[in-house]
Ligand SMILES: Nc1ncnc2c1ncn2[C@@H]1O[C@H](COP(=O)(O)OP(=O)(O)OP(=O)(O)O)[C@@H](O)[C@H]1O
């Protein structure tokens with residue numbers, strides 16, 4: 001697995017500090033960008049081909065679900081992981097229906113989150129390999 | 135008869151005269167003169183008698199006239215008597231009428247007495263009713279207090295959804311910071327100050343969660359409504375902070391323009407916080423489909439009053455509804471979406487604080503402006 005490039009989108013800046021630290025600890029080599037709004041994220045996504053995008057759903061302005069819809073158009077092969085509040089089942093369902101690779105519940109269970117994220121990155125890198133191969 | 139006697143007497147005298155024929159002529163003469171004298175006197179007597187007869191006749195006539203007059207008088211008297219009788223009868227009638235009236239008045243008196251008794255009864259009833267009304271009023275106040283508590287809990291329930299999200303964030307961050315510390319130790323790549331830093335971050339997030347929860351706790355508490363000196367600006371700021379996350383997620387900006395002094399009012403800070411939360415949530419709901427989303431809160435002191443204004447950029451209040459929106463259960467929201475209690479409870483609380491709340495007539499294209507005035511606590 002080459003050094004993954006990941007985008008994290010959340011309006012809570014404390015999370016934008018804690019989550020990258022966690023990923024670096026677990027993954028060692030990883031390149032992480034952060035945005036505190038979906039609009040800012042869109043310009044990042046246009047510029048970079050991320051291996052995975054992690055986004056909160058509830059954000060002011062454009063929310064995580066709309067952001068994912070844009071991603072599906074712009075980067076159909078980039079997996080998106082959406083973060084929902086604990087017990088917000090309807091949002092989780094909508095996330096999956098909208099094409100999310102996985103949904104993550106806050107407070108985050110770190111181990112299962114890592115499993116999902118690694119899965120997403122591998123999927124993305126696999127698809128990139130097949131793109132190149134063909 | 136007297137006449138017959140006189141002729142008998144003349145006869146006798148003649149016999150005597152014949153017997154005395156022998157007597158002298160002069161004696162005879164004398165006798166004739168005496169006799170003639172007698173005749174004359176008898177004649178006088180006869181005339182006197184005739185006179186007397188005439189007088190008697192006259193007397194008789196006068197008597198007859200007097201009798202007639204008497205009859206007349208008697209007739210008059212009879213008339214008088216009849217008149218008297220009629221009067222007596224009239225008097226009698228009057229007397230009877232009077233008796234009747236007296237009886238009536240007696241009856242009236244009795245009736246009056248009955249009425250008076252009835253009045254006393256009614257007064258008694260009234261007294262009882264008044265007491266009942268007082269009792270009812272007390273019950274109503276109790277119900278109102280329950281309603282206020284229920285509405286508070288409804289507000290709380292609504293807030294909870296937002297707050298759950300707000301709590302999720304610090305909890306999640308705490309998990310991440312602690313997890314990072316554990317990871318560092320597990321991986322053996324730790325330095326003491328790194329671990330302390332992670333824990334420190336976690337502590338800060340615990341503080342944030344505590345703040346949210348303690349605030350909700352004070353708001354939801356069914357505390358007896360106490361009165362104290364309330365710094366109104368602080369209550370406004372607290373209300374806004376409680377709803378801030380919801381506003382932020384809906385991209386509603388808030389602008390505060392609070393006076394430099396620190397006005398104090400007498401009242402209950404939790405109730406006042408509920409007032410501001412109600413007005414703010416109403417504004418939040420009104421801004422759902424607005425293009426410009428701004429809530430302005432202004433506060434200034436004027437003529438012994440704190441004057442607050444809550445302005446939004448929503449559709450405003452439809453004309454004619456300026457009063458009705460304060461009615462209990464008045465809502466324009468869909469069935470099941472709103473209770474219509476928010477503003478009526480707000481109104482009640484402000485009234486309890488000797489204040490006023492009104493909504494300014496919305497100008498077309500402008501949102502709603504709620505004005506709240508509260509008397510300043512005398513220093
Ligand atoms: N800022 C506002 N702009 C426009 N309309 C408003 C505003 N505030 C209140 N209203 C109107 O007043 C009505 C009554 O408000 P109120 O707060 O009493 O009840 P509600 O908001 O409908 O119900 P609930 O408070 O239970 O959610 C609302 O339905 C709405 O039509």
Ligand SMILES: [Mg+2]
Nearest residue numbers: 415416476477
């Ligand atoms: Mg309301």
